[in-house]
Amino acid sequence: MRPFEGVRVLDFTQVVSGPYCTQFLGLLGAEVIKVESRDGDNVRWGAGDPELSKDGLGATYVMFNMGKKSITLDLKDPEAKHIVMQLARTVDVVVENFRAGVMQRLGFDHKTLRAENPRLIYCSISGFGQSGPDSKAPAFDGNIQAMSGMMAVTGEVDGPPMRAGYSVGDTSTGLNAALAISAALYQRVQTGTGQFIDVAMLDSAISLLSQTAGGWLNGRNVQKRRANLSINFEPTADAFDTAEGGLLLAIMRDEHVRLLMTALGLDELNDDPRLATRKDRVANAAFIRGKVQAELMKAGGAEWKRRLDKAGVPCAQILDLPEALSQPQVQHRGLVLEMKDEKTGHAMHSLNAAFQYEHGGPAPSFPPQRLGAQNDEILKSLGYGDAQIADLKKREVI
């Protein structure tokens, strides 16, 4: 039995941060009812498998919306509001990632819904939090990377600040929200009362930089950009080119440096005082890097990985994502999930959680759904009859 079997989630999220959060809840067993506008979550209509994309199952939607039922509602319509209120009485958790203030304008703020359902756990995800001078500002992954200090520490030493090329602000926020909701569910077992949770993307991003923040707050150290050089400035803890592909060396100990030089055929450097201690190596970094780089050009990354593994020194090939996913270890973990679309038979893919349980662990309940696929099912569960549902469709409420 998965942890959240029996937990019901009413999900007003879209794009990435919120859907990543509610997908975790679904993987952990919750019943997730995703409320979408009649146009659907924007990312439904992005690129992907051509036949699925035209049905609103674009690549990003598929990635972040496993195991969620879909109901369409025009949230400005009074009858849609009535439907939301009925659903809110039956669920354990509400999650939303509108800009701060939107749910209030719609009449679905946490005070209103929790008045109807005192055990409700209501989680708001926003760029900056529900109050404060920037609370109403729009947030995008790029803004968040800029404002958090992430960009300032990433990039070439003499180059400009650089974004991580993945939506780290969004995904880290989704993780924080899932953690906050899970802990609140446990809390509710003890207290019997609901909760309001306020998650901010900017806080999530800064928290990922905790090590950098610790150095500043506790030691007044301002971290500079240092490209791929490790935090300890060892010239052998850095990225290098090879004859084919990049190689990341993570060699930070005297004994590992010696093993590396031997593996590179540079035994003579093991008697060189410039390599004797970390301090010497940092002082002679350009010399050492030049020697190492020249040798590494004599074979490809896979070959060097094999040789250096054998020599017992830590390194990694720099892989692109398709290569990363094809690694035997990643396949062994079953990280990539494949589901089949019932209508077209086409494969849909997502990723499982990064953790495995011995029993009752994360697994998708069913594949991503077309827009409004569960309109009838959900409305019938509230007592609506076929004629009423047909009328709601005709009036464009659903």
Added chain:
Amino acid sequence: MRPFEGVRVLDFTQVVSGPYCTQFLGLLGAEVIKVESRDGDNVRWGAGDPELSKDGLGATYVMFNMGKKSITLDLKDPEAKHIVMQLARTVDVVVENFRAGVMQRLGFDHKTLRAENPRLIYCSISGFGQSGPDSKAPAFDGNIQAMSGMMAVTGEVDGPPMRAGYSVGDTSTGLNAALAISAALYQRVQTGTGQFIDVAMLDSAISLLSQTAGGWLNGRNVQKRRANLSINFEPTADAFDTAEGGLLLAIMRDEHVRLLMTALGLDELNDDPRLATRKDRVANAAFIRGKVQAELMKAGGAEWKRRLDKAGVPCAQILDLPEALSQPQVQHRGLVLEMKDEKTGHAMHSLNAAFQYEHGGPAPSFPPQRLGAQNDEILKSLGYGDAQIADLKKREVI
């Protein structure tokens, strides 16, 4: 009442990923007992406040170890093993981030401890997971960034792959572990039985790239490095220089582009067919970027932020971490925590969780502790007397 009041955690973690996880559990109310070697967690002895660092309260240790009691144990000593087994019977959660196999060699693997305590939730954090071809390989944040595809999508278009300058592989893993443990605690309420959790850094890192993975797995799109350009390739969703500091524009809609051009004094471009649609703008990206960049050099980043906020178009200054932490919004959120060291009176700082609760939310129980500060307290709770404790110290067991 915080969620995990009454939950006890036996914490064998060190450095970043594991301590970040158990710090969340402590912030959420758990009693965390950190078991350290007699030398202590390595990061105790890093730089920081000089007077605190020499006492083993280096900057990184302080950041990741709020609210944890510290007990020293030589885990290879039989009496230390006996102490661990006694503690394991009294706790709800064990967390460890040794390399796969180490806890087994010490006699503290999950099967052994769960045989003593069937309700125990045991979480192992490792680079690659507890089984599989790479399970025994050493993992560092750099290796993980290289092997996950993170570096391949980060950096200049024609430059090398680039690491994020923060330990994103470590911190994202700690978040995943905290989520997995929280959900398992809720699961245990239903099932009454413990759990074994296997968290992998590589999986955590790949999961942060879910959007990139969705594009590949569902659309065969291989994301290339594109520096700071947004995923939609709009030339006005990118980083720019100003007369003082960097500016990230997140302008991705027709109407926002028009507002931007007006704010820049480039009204004439609003009639230019090269800016008419997204397709036109992407085709004329170099022209548009040049025009925008030239105007932005005429004032500083703070001034442009003020003007563009007023114009209603989304942008952000590119801040370094000290600037990021001093933003009024971040201060409003109370993200930075300050605690006072009892012995020296010096301030110690960390960050609160990125989420706030209406009641019973995350808060530190007490400041980071010196190595072995709770040796006596914990041993006495197991029934050890003063003479026995003195003997354990003399024999260097604790």
